[in-house]
Amino acid sequence: MKIIIAGAYAIGTHLAKLLSRNDQDIVLIDEDEERLNNVTGDYDLMTVHASPSSVKALKNAGTGNADLYIGVTPDENMNMNSCIMAKALGAKKTVAKVNNYEFMEPELKNLFGKVGIDSLIYPENLAAYDIVNGLKMSWVRQRWDVHNGALVMLGIKLRETCEILNEPLKDLCKPESPYHIVAVKRGDETIIPRGDDVLKIYDMAYFMTTRNYIPYIRKIVGKEHYVDVKNVMVMGGGNTAIRAVQMMPEYMNAKILEDDERRCEQINELIDTDKVMVINGDGRDIPLLIEEGVKNTQAFVALTGNAETNILACLTAKRLGVRKTIAMVENIDYVKMAESLDIGTIINKKAIAASHIYQMMLDSDVKNTRFLMTANADVAEFTAQEGSKVTKKKVYELGLPHGTTIGGLVRNGEGHLVSGGSQIEAGDIVVVFCHNINMSKIEKFFN
Structure with a gap:
């Protein structure tokens, strides 16, 4: 598959990393030679030093034969115009x-399609969705809904209160059990667990279950004492913050702390001020936090453009007793540090946007895919085709690649957990967890 990426910025380079693992034919276009040089040593791709707005550059990059053209520069006009030209070129x-x-807006989709733009990505909206999903379940680090919630994957940090520590998974995850543990992140290591593996304190465990068993999962991991989120403090009044407070359910109240007075005025014009209070101040100011009721707040969300500021603010909020903290960490280099400090949920817009685009390059009928940055793994929904390999044998007989589970x-809209003796049928939407695996190897089982 030939993929052309315009823009060697954060999203473009992260996307190149994801795609290069799958041996795709990737061309990266950027007008800054230094940015291109920073990428070429790490990934298997071709670079074109030119502006994506140049028809000649697009032709030289082979756009006419491209299966997918992706415009991810910081300039939305350049992205849209280059997509229009790329489509016209083939x-x-x-x-x-x-x-x-x-x-x-949904009514604009057909308009953009007619001029040559098939899809639009608004990273702030994708990040806001993840933030609000995290706020709805204060005891979960990551949540991923499969096929409109028929199945749910929960990433949970295990503490002393967890009831299922140090027991072999073969005793915990039986065929009749209401959950499966599909992966474990332990320190820097991601484990696709086997029957003899055990869960340890401070592991990040990824549970697959159905909605009706979420309360049971909450009990066995010892998180029943976590209070539900009703009051939220948001530090930083950027677009992600605006979209997040607009998406919050009715029962949540939010305060936005923004140190730019002019931006505060703009925010007041954009949001429902009956539900959200805008405060002109610095979210790192401890007396201000106390004055604004941080001790009666269940969640603190740091969304400034500075990763260090967000990490420090979340650590401060935790010291003041806030249980749920979420930090936007745009610098990939800081993600591991943030994880080691145990600050809570980490949001990275570039990784979220790249994951969203990533699914477009998969050949088989893939409904959804997500790169879990914390676990360095992919989760994807594949639809089993008639006569495909997965429909001919039971799961334990399939010979799936090591690092896959x-x-x-989902069958007829209903979620089911899978064991070794399960039989997958044509039309089933199957959730596959992959660590260090070329996704094309998994696709072959479903085509």
Whole structure:
């Protein structure tokens, strides 16, 4: 598959990393030679030093034969215009990153499609969705809904109160059990567990279950004492913060702390001020936090453009007794540090946006895919095709690559967990967890 990425910035380089693992034919276009040089040593791709707005550059990059053209520069006009040109030159599918939420209105989809832009990506909206999902379940670090919630994957940090520590998984995850543990992150290591593996304190365990068993999972991991989130403090009044407070359910109240007075005025014009209070101040100011009721707040969300500020603010909030903290960490280099400090949920817009685009390059019928940055792994929903390899044998007989596990499947809209003796049928939507595996190797089982 030939993929052209315009923009060697954060999203483009992260996307190149994901795609290069799958031996794709990747071309990266950027007008800054230094940015291109920073990428070429790490990934298997070709670079073109030119502006994505140049028709000549697009032709030289082979856009006419491209299966997917992706515009992810910081300039939304360049992204959209280059997608229009790429489509006219023969690219099969185009996607553009935009900074204006108005472009995401459903009625505009056909309009953009007619001019040559097949899909739009608004990273702030994707990040806001993840943030609100995290707030709805204060005891969960990561949540991923499969097929509209028929199955749910929960990433949970295990503490002393967990009831299932140090027991072999073969005794915990039986065929009749209401959950499967599909992966474990232990320190820097990601484990696709086997029957003799055990869970240890401070592991990040990924559970696959159905919605009705979420309370049971909460009990066995010892998180029943975590209070539900009703009051939220948000530090930073950028677009991600605006989208997040607009998505919050009715029962949540939010305060936005923004140190730019002019931005505070703009925020007041954009949001429902009956539900959200905007405060002009610095979220690292401890007396201010106390004055604004941080001790009666169940969640603190740090969304400034500075990773260090967000990490420090979350640590401060934890010291003041806030149980749930979420930090936006845009610098990939800081993600591991943030994890080691145990600050809570980490949001990285570039990784979220790249994951969203990533699924477009998969050949088989893939409904959804997600790169879990914390676990350095992929989770994908594959649809089993008639006559495909997965429908001919039971799961334990399939010979799936090492580092792969099937977490569950959705059949006729209903979620089911999968064991070794399960039989996958044509039309089933199957959730596959992959660590250090070329996704094309998994696709072959479903085509």
